[in-house]
Amino acid sequence: MKKRTLVRLVATSCAVVLSCSLLHAGVLPGGSEGAVSYAKGKNSKAVATVSTATDPVVLTGAVIQGGNVVVSAQSPAPPAADDGLYHLLAQNVYENGALGKEVAQAGVGASANFSFPLAKNSANSNLFKKFTVCVKRGGVLTPVSSSRYLTNPEVTATHTAPRAVAGKKGLLPAAELLSGNSLKQLGVKQSIYNVLLGSICSRGGIPYTYNGKTYQFSSGMIAQLDYAFSRMNAQGIQVTAVLLANPGDPSIVHPLSRG
Template identity: 35%
Template sequence: MKRKNLIKLASAFAVVTMLGLGIHTKAYALGATSSIDSVTIGSNKTTVDITMNNSGDMSGTDGNFYLFELQPYEDGIGNRTDYLEKLSAGSVTKSYQLNKGSENSRLYNSYVVAVYDGSKYVPVSSQRYITNPEAVAANTAAYKTQASKKGLQIELKMLDDAFDLGVKHASTNIAFNQILGNGIDYNYNGKTYHFNKAVVEDYDKTISAFSGKDMTVTAIILNGYNEAHPELMYPNMPRRDSIFYYMFNASSKEGAETTEAIASFLAERYNGKTPKYGKVSNWIIGNEINNQQWNYVGDMDVRSYTRRYEKAFRIFYNAIKSNSSTDRVFYSLDYNWNNEINNKNKYGGKQIVDNFNSLVLEHGDIDWGLAYHPYPAPMTEPEFWDDAEKTGLIKDSFDSPVINFANLNKLTDYFAQDALKKNGVVRHIMLTEEGFTATNPTRGNIENEQAAAFAYSYYLVDSNPYIEAYILSRQVDAPLEVRAGLSFGLWTCNMNVGDEIKAVSKRKIWNVFKYIDKAKYTLDNTDFAKSVLGISKWQEKVPNFKWTAQENRR
């Protein structure tokens, strides 16, 4: 009994001490907790419905919970006092008008529960966003699936060649930083934005040409430097010569609202309802985000960096899905899975996946996907099957420094884990940039090896149920890349016209590419590659080989 009384006395003294120091509130606030279980657009499509469970020790508070609403550019409630509503303990559901299309739209907002400690409001829940923006989409047409995974980076002037090749997936870059301008007025959430008509019409031409040929189109949204519109980048962002693209700005009111408007405009324009504009089905937000050279925001740890990216990603996600419910939204990674990491501006792909997934689960799960770039290592050698021996960077484990075609199953095995699934299903995965060189500075012409590498890689992808598309780089060599020792094209190019891409002659890979997905012709056109790989049958190298029955009959 004496011991218990001493404990009570010590506790009372501690409370008095904390009261005197003015720090009791933080200690007691930790006893109150709230779980925001869901933030969804209601079945009536006009409300945001928020379900919470509030509980815990309310000592040191005024006994109430408070719901705060955060704008997309806000990181927390800070010193705000303008809560939405006072809440009781227990299970609570509240509904508020969505106000979609008005200056008071809640489409991009998030919510957090707090308690009042006598001097300020202290958050006791995680921040949660709307997770079903597709509920209000005007366009609910089915996603454009294809019988083939075969895709290509196409030159628009060679569209007929691409059609002859049987291309089913095509990609195009959209320069986010060039959309603002004059010629198109777009009213969004009570404001009028002005967009560059000439730039947009160029995208119309490309996208409509691809989708008009029955291809599934993927758009890669890239944010270059724009001195005239600094609101598109994080505040006080300097231009750096070594940086190609910058992170989208979701940190300021003007930046977030402009990003919302441009994202919504693009999603609305390319929803497929107007044939002369075309249809985009897949949207990739940024490029190879594990390397800040492609998505610069400044040196920081991987968690802070990924959180900034997640905020911008959610703006695009909600803008796109609220226009076209079945469109898919991705981020992209290079092949450095656990490699070239400095934890300042270069991160491992696995780090990004793990942090992005945990942040999304904390803030409200959405249907994000991965666009991956599994180039050979090094890119100057097409024979990826000996990358492990050549570099030591390829391992048969989730800790592999590099994941490329040599161990591609490690990527899909990783995503097949329950922790990364969405509603029990493996998330969407596409390979959206990868290629094999046909020339080498010391070996000269190696187009036979290029064609063999493509055949092997395509068979690996075609036999993997979790990869939805394979977009090869590229239809025609790019002079800029050729000068760097990389000749990825199905066609050679004219090297006497500067950086202009002008096709000259087909390579061996052209026929392999054309027939790779045709049951009647695929094996005949890839027979040559077996000697390059040192095998007698493809099933020796390709797990669950798609054409096993045909191969066994030969």
């Protein structure tokens, strides 16, 4: 695949994911349950969990296996449940407690495994959900675990490219340096490039369907990024794009949250 095509796919995919999160954040309900913490898991990958006050059930894994999601749990002292079942909920980033959609069940015990479809690229996609175990008490679902996100979403990538580590000399280049060979002459091997989400999420030119919904991206801005990244790649420079949320731009603010 040509670099330009890959750049376009990566830029639009990342922008969709982050803009969706920002849209959800615009309608985030007041209050919260617990706090977000980060810890190192296997292979030194960051694992994000949302801790509650008490966690009788501990989620020990949430991974993609083929076309399914497999969530594993352990409980040294299994909690009481009206129906003797664990109910696994898939939740959006802004949902707390027992909000969300039930995706699997398992018998209450010291250990449990849940398996259900990933449903990538559909309205029911679980790729960016968090998962929480609940039990029924008095007929009401009650959370008994922390929430855990998938730890290997990268296995679903359609296009991948190895990172080039030719050197550590880096620079955030001015636009006028891209047209010549100044960066190469300086021996630059790494570059950081800031991308404002609002500038590429505006309407015009590039439709992108994500989980059954179509978003629009600026063809002009994507073309500029395409040129900048291609110029640097042609000079042997590894580019790291930093996606920045510019809150003043209405294109990334939920309509109900605008002034």
